[in-house]
Amino acid sequence: MEIGDVVKVCTRDSEYIGVILPSIDENTVVIKMKNGYNVGILKENIEKIEIIEKGKKPEYKLPPLDIKKNPNLKNISILSTGGTVASRVDYKTGAVHPAFTADDLIRAVPELLDIANIEGKVIMNILSENMLPSYWKKIAEAIKEEIENGADGIVITHGTDTMHYTASALSFMIETDVPIILVGAQRSSDRPSSDAALNLISSVLAATEPIKGVYVVMHGESGDTFCYLHEGVKVRKSHSSRRDAFKSINTIPVAKINPLTKAIEYLREPKKSEGTKKVKININLEEKVALIKIYPGISSDILKFYVDNGYKGIVLEGTGLGHAPETFFDGIKYAVxxxxxxxxxxxxxxGRVNMNVYSNGRELQKLGVIGCEDMLPEVALVKLMYLLGNYDVEEAKRLINKNLVGEIEYRSRFDTY
Amino acid sequence: MEIGDVVKVCTRDSEYIGVILPSIDENTVVIKMKNGYNVGILKENIEKIEIIEKGKKPEYKLPPLDIKKNPNLKNISILSTGGTVASRVDYKTGAVHPAFTADDLIRAVPELLDIANIEGKVIMNILSENMLPSYWKKIAEAIKEEIENGADGIVITHGTDTMHYTASALSFMIETDVPIILVGAQRSSDRPSSDAALNLISSVLAATEPIKGVYVVMHGESGDTFCYLHEGVKVRKSHSSRRDAFKSINTIPVAKINPLTKAIEYLREPKKSEGTKKVKININLEEKVALIKIYPGISSDILKFYVDNGYKGIVLEGTGLGHAPETFFDGIKYAVxxxxxxxxxxxxxxGRVNMNVYSNGRELQKLGVIGCEDMLPEVALVKLMYLLGNYDVEEAKRLINKNLVGEIEYRSRFDTY
Structure with a gap:
């Protein structure tokens, strides 16, 4: 039995008919059914498989496209980290195949050619749930190389689970005039409801704009009508499965992008690019930084554990305006x-941390805890890794609650909840 | 200088004129200014204080009210745990004084008398950020006593920081036909913008309804127009400061309550009460349960720490559909x-956890991790404390992702995000 064969798989409870797809899990057989959905079946549950029709193994090596650069268009580099957004479907077998080269991308989404000259490069191939701080450094280095080689804009295809953590990391690590757009998809591109193509078109549109900074582009609502351009340090994945899973928090999106008309409507002032190709990266990170969510009954020993294991920074995700139980105070004192x-x-x-309102917050401040304004917990974690990797402790303390790249807004907006 | 005096306080940068209030922090002088706001000034920053007008210390012992029970109204017990919602203001001095007795409550919000016969009782006086699992037991016991003494409905006044954790705990611990309503306030009742009175009126209205279960009542939008009745196991504090901070998650609120017209509009079917006074509590909790939020770079040693310290349960707050990095797997294996x-x-x-879609989720399931459907992380934490306190490990594993009291809905709603 080989990839491409049409088979009938019987388990104790069910029967599935479809085409065998490549599976990254050796214990699972993945088949594409007629309704377009893939199903993974644990080998141990399979009672019988029969081949209905011998298929042909899909051929991935397609002839190179002969596309001339259009001198009137910008040059956009698409760097793939392994998200489903930039995968290509072999329509005959339904196999999902990561679209790594520029040719693959253009075959999958030919509309990109109207927007920009596209270069494609694989820089890693991981599920974003396995993202690590060390990979952020690799991505930053790859971006630097692309900009130095003349890219006018960068698109990073990324799994959605941790895309906002990576966007934050790149926001702090990279200084450049060139826009950096992260893009993902909530539905893999072999499903009829995939958001991959429209997100990708929108991200390339954003990458050709005269803006700088790091952004996330994803569907703006559940239909295929528009995408949002979110500031990389003010966004998080806020739903596990919806196409509009990403939401700007404590602010509004920077722009609304219509991938069909190619119109970009700015909702607030973007950071203007001066159009240079300057790029500077600062990839030092202190990885011994932990994020701890507070809850009733949390043991303060957890802080002792981290301190005794050489941790240099702790981000607390407190309750309400930034509180932690009194029973947690001795651990905080030990850390400080x-x-x-x-x-x-x-x-x-x-909302915003305000540790001046209640006695609990004032006590925590006295112990040395620093309130981080309206910064997201995930962003504070990454920022503290960055600060402790590049500055001494006192400077890190001074900067953690100061706005560096847009991660903190000192005035609250009332149209964002 | 005494409480009630009108003073001028000078610091290096500012000058404040107002009435001295009681302060729970010995290092801070709190004064109420003419604009109605309280300001706390650190004593070490004060350069000069002068008395402008000698005040009179407010008198808290007021004569008892002589209120006859109305036999046509239900009997509602209001149990105070220390939130700001049930505090009373001395309008002369502006001092905030916890309103503990029924008389105090009725003086603060006389409209309550039109709705029900009110009994008031203090069961503890803590900031909810200091809430502990052991206090949940005390609250459950107090509720049982009130129901056995004839209460038709229970209102718990509670600080907002951890109100949703307490609501979850009571949902699992108490079996009764009598409605239990938790209520808080986001603005202390001495501020002109306080939401305390309208929330309290709405909570007493809800407590007189023929429903059972544990609920949270808070403002439904930022204005003083209506409150929502949220299911106790499907709600969380979703903003640090807004009056409509509490949101139903993955479901809609049970009802909309208009505290001015006293109308209650049900938005979905409530759990109907049979009108009995049956009550059973189950206050065993295994407190050695931890909640861990996953992030890129999290060390799997944290799991080893908890296991080696005798923890019996771990709730992970994973990324996306319920994922954790591969680098975390050895810790999970150790725990299981x-x-x-x-x-x-x-x-x-x-959104909902679905660990069948990606290989990461399938691997985690193979390791023994149990996906909890659309249950909130905070609710899963409390539920696991409850299950491990009352059942053996196998039964706890079987029940953690089964719906017991409304905490899990097996079908997703599309009108809730």
């Missing part, structure tokens, strides 16, 4: 006494 | 091998 930076964010996600 | 229950929820907050 040992030179660990302790920063406070809120698990309400929306 | 040691008999610890490991449950998966999602940090997207909205």
């Amino acid at each position: 006494d040992n030179g660990v930076v302790v920063a406070m964010t809120t698990q309400t996600i929306n | 091998d040691n008999g610890v229950v490991v449950a998966m929820t999602t940090q997207t907050i909205n």
